[in-house]
Structure formats: C-alpha cells, structure tokens
Amino acid sequence: MKREYKLALAALVATAGSILLLRAGIGHVLTRRIDRAFATFSQGGYQPATATGRVGQPLPPLAPAPGSCSRGINFLVIPRLPTGLTLDRSTGVLHGTPRVAAPRTTYTVIATFEQWSARSEVQLTILGAPEGN
Secondary structure (H helix, E strand, C coil), X not given: CHHHHHHXXXXXXXXXXXXXXXXXXXXXXXXXXHHHHHHHHHHHCECCCEEEEECCCCEXXXXXXXXXXXXXXXXXXXXXXXXXXXXXXXXXXXXXXXXCCXXXXXXXXEEEECCEEEEEXXXXXXXXXXXXX
C-alpha cells in the first residue's frame, strides 16, 4: 500500500512540474511579446503624432505604431481629452467628434501591463466650428 502512495505522489509531482514548466514557458513568451509592444510604442508612438480637428467634425482616428498593441495592454491618457474625443483603452486609438475647441495640447498616452509601462505623446489642436454653423 505504501508503494502505491509513493508512485501516485511521484506522478503528481511530475505532473505539477510539467505544469510549472509550461506556465514558465508561457510567461516567457508573454514577456517577450509585451517587451516588443512597449518598445514599439515608446519609439514609434502615434503616426501622425500631431493632428488638428474641428468642432463637430470627426477626427480621423490616431493609432499607435503598428505592433505596439498586444492583448492585455491598457492605455490611458493625461490630461483629459477634449469633450467628444475618446481613447480606446484596449487599442490605444484616439477617435471621436470634438464638441469643444481646444488649443494645441500635448497629451501623454501611457500603455500599461501589470508592472510594465511605456509612454508616447500626441499633440492635438481642436479649432472652432466653421463660420455659419
């Protein structure tokens, strides 16, 4: 009977060890993927990094450099965007239709994933509504 327990325990330890190795491998791949995405975001930022919009007219979407998004990365922006514009927290895309004019302002977009973070800047100017509107 003791021998059966020892064999069962050995099989359990071997299985647990395989699961730990598998988890460590996934973690390593995830870390490399996030590192690449953050490096791309920090170096490539937004393309274009400057945009001008007009009240009442949709702003063409501003997206982070290709390769800078990865599942699980969250984005936030400082300071708050003009009313009507939003930042998609999962893709980092800035979009919307501004409802108020705003002078040229530099916005810092921060990408975060667990303990990692990267930042990039984008400048926006929102002009008033066209004459006659």
